[in-house]
Amino acid sequence: MMKSIGRVFVTGLLTVIPVLATVFLIVWFVEAAEGLVGAQVRQLIPDIYYVAGMGIAVVCLMIFLVGLLMRAWLFRELTARAERLLLAIPLVRSIYAAVRDLLGLIVERDEEARMQVVAVELPGTGMRLIGFVTRSDFSDLPRGVGHEGEVAVYLPMSYMVGGYTVFVPREAVTTLAWSREEAMKFILIAGIRAMRPAPGGRT
Known part of the structure; x- marks a missing residue:
């Protein structure tokens, strides 16, 4: 009886923990973006015009703009130079290169012969x-x-x-x-x- 109860509890735990972890990461990102960027937005506009969530909107807009700028050769060249500087720092190089490569594997859409x-x-x-x-x-x-x-x-x-x-x-x-x-x-x-x-x- 106790073993059955234990199995049911573990099953519930394994179901709930990934959901909670995902929610926690999303909430953390939203709060961090709203706290950091939202504070800067408040300094640019009167408080009466500020609406909760503007920090998140600005972050999303900035990411989109970076994506657009990456279509320009000059911006790509500047980004490549900045990347070379990051890769010259030992600890930063390990973290940055690993995350970049991981994301590249997941999102890259290249010719069929590559990334199989x-x-x-x-x-x-x-x-x-x-x-x-x-x-x-x-x-x-x-x-x-x-x-x-x-x-x-x-x-x-x-x-x-x-x-x-x-x-x-x-x-x-x-x-x-x-x-x-x-x-x-x-x-x-x-x-x-x-x-x-x-x-x-x-x-």
């Missing part, structure tokens, strides 16, 4: 690692970085932001019928929860 979800087999072990093909053309890289017939595969780590980029023969990878989003979720939680393959995926 694949399984890389380790020779002689029978083990496979799930990763993402990042490139197969190495002509713009220094000599010896990649060879003909190889592909570069990014292998993310579970439960942390980071990973490795490996160069393997094309025949060593198997394309999986999985979307990048679902594959990344699967990797980050170490496969504890099954993710459905994307419909129409290739094997």
